[in-house]
Amino acid sequence: MSTSKATPGLRRSLSVTDVVLITVSGVTPASSIFVIAPFALQGAGSGTFLAFALAALLAAAFALCYAELGAAHPNAGGEYVMIERVFGRRLSLLMYLLILCLLLFVPAVLATGAAPYLNSALGARLDGAEVALAMIVLCFGIAVLDIKLNAWLTGSFLLLEVAALTLIAWLGFSEARQPAAVLWQPVMAAADGGLATVPVAAIAAMAGIAVFAYNGFGGAVYFAEDMSESGRPVAQAVLATLLIVVLVELIPVTALILGAPSLAELSRQADPIHYVLSHLSSPAVARVISGGIFLSVFNAIIAIVVQSGRFLYSSGRDGLWPAPASRALQRIHPRFGTPWVATLALALPSALLTFHSSLAGLASFTVIILMLSYLLLALAALRSRRGRHPHPYRMPWWPWPPLLAAAGSVYLLWAALRDAPARDGWIMAGIVLAGVLLAAQRPRCKVLIIDEQKER
Incomplete structure (x- = not known):
């Protein structure tokens, strides 16, 4: 893949704060609490707190x-x-295919899961597929607009999302019905209807789900070319995003556990979050919270589409696709300064997937992709300092963080593959094979790395 002919670049208009707002919106903490955390509550009861802390x-x-x-x-x-x-x-092309799969499936899955919250907020019975399709169309259209506008828009929605989570945390802590000890002495429903101690293995397994809930903090790196200054500010955006995400997810999860009327019932419920909130709030408050969750999902899809546009723009500039497609993906909108073709490239497949996707079917598959991606990044972080490229930011305590990341991702990858259906294994094998075949047919990538000193 040779670097394509130079084209107008992205506008360098974003600050670290702008990037953090967009990236946190892409993580969508409220959806993580309502859609992903229930898997952990069902599998580990009050051990969900330790699972999220470990994650x-x-x-x-x-x-x-x-x-x-x-x-x-x-x-x-x-x-x-x-x-x-x-x-x-x-390995670069394998990573590309892994990330492309995530960016293709996640918006459709999130949109499909948003309809029940809109119906709950409005007291309506709107068709889920039609709601999802409308969300996809609107989100892709908004993502083409100026990146600064998107930062402002996603930041505004994010404030509403954090307000809803703050309300949940206040309800749980103010009406706590469980002793704090259940957080570090975890229990869940036993076969006889009572409570049983949660095995360490169950907590470790649910840590993979919790990592999935936190995932998205790395999306800040896609905006390196939109930032007024890259290098060290990119690192600051990643770390600030993670700190915010952990706080706004771990605190409400803890409050929901302590506010649960019965820990045995909590881990037995098909919808444990609704079970707790139905005892902590009135129907009117529940509708307000549902509205906040719907807006958070809408916000997340915008942020993810904005990220996917940068991802595909870069791959077109690097000549990863056939020449006509690569040239198209590099096109910058003359007014908005955004990679509009790359941003809209996944609109049609995402729209079609709204009729054929489900979170339950994707959860284990997504965890497998995440863990494999994290493993590659951890190994890269261990080796990167041996290269000739400057490192404007050097992590503290190196090499222990990448060693921990590698060990954790290997264990969670093994646990996910062990419990995953055979279909997921075949899909992953297909992705790996596709990466090998693509690498064999394409020359070595010569990606464009932004050098601010030369630009100036």
Whole structure:
């Protein structure tokens, strides 16, 4: 893949705060609490607190890898550029396919899961597929607009999302019905209807789900070319995003556990979050919270689409696609300064997937992709300092964070593959094979790395 002919670049208009607002919105903490955390509550009961705390430690190790690599290799392509610069084309193309799968499926899945919250907020019975399709169309259209406008818009929605989570935390802590000891002495429903101690293995397994809930902090690296200054500010954006995400997810999860009327019932419920909130709030408050969750999902899709546009723009500039497609993906909107073709490239497949996607079917598959991606990044962080590229940000306590990240991702990858259906294994094998075949047919990537000193 040779670098394509130079084209007008992205507008450098974003501050660290702007990038943090967009990236936290892409993580969508409220949706993580309502859609992903229930899996952990069902599998580990009050041990969910320890699972989320353990996941926060692992996420910090992953974030430090993202921060150092993102500062050393600033590029809108994100992860695949980092891997290319450290390991070469084969692993780079594998990483590209892994991230492309996530960016393709996640918006459709989030949109599909948003309809029940809109119906709850409005007291309506809108068709889920039609709601999802409308959300996809609107979000892709908004994502094409000026990046500064998107930062303001996602930041505004994020304030509403944090307000809803703050309300949940206040309800849980103010009406706590469980002793604090259940957080570090976890229990869940037993077969006889009572309570049983949660096995350590169950907590470790649910840590993978919790990492999935935190995932998205690394998305800040996609905006390296939109920032007024890259390098060290990219690292600051990654780490600030993770800190905010951990706080706004771990605190409400803790409040929901302590506010649960019965820990046995909590882990038996098909919808444990609704079970707790139905006892802590009135129907009117529940509708307000549902409205906040719907807006958070809408906000997350905008942020993810904005990130995917930068990702595909970079791959077109690097010549990863056939020449006509690569030239199209590099096109910058003359008014908004955004990669509009790259941003809209996944609109049609995402719209079609709204009729054929489900979170339950994607959860284990997504965890597998995440853990494999994190493993590659951890290995890259261990090797990167041996290269010739400058590192404007160096993580503290190196090499322990990438070693922890590598060990944690290997264990969670093994646990996910062990419990995953055979279909997920076949899909992952197909992705790996596709990466190998693509690498064999394409010349070595020569990705464009932004050098601010030369630009100035």
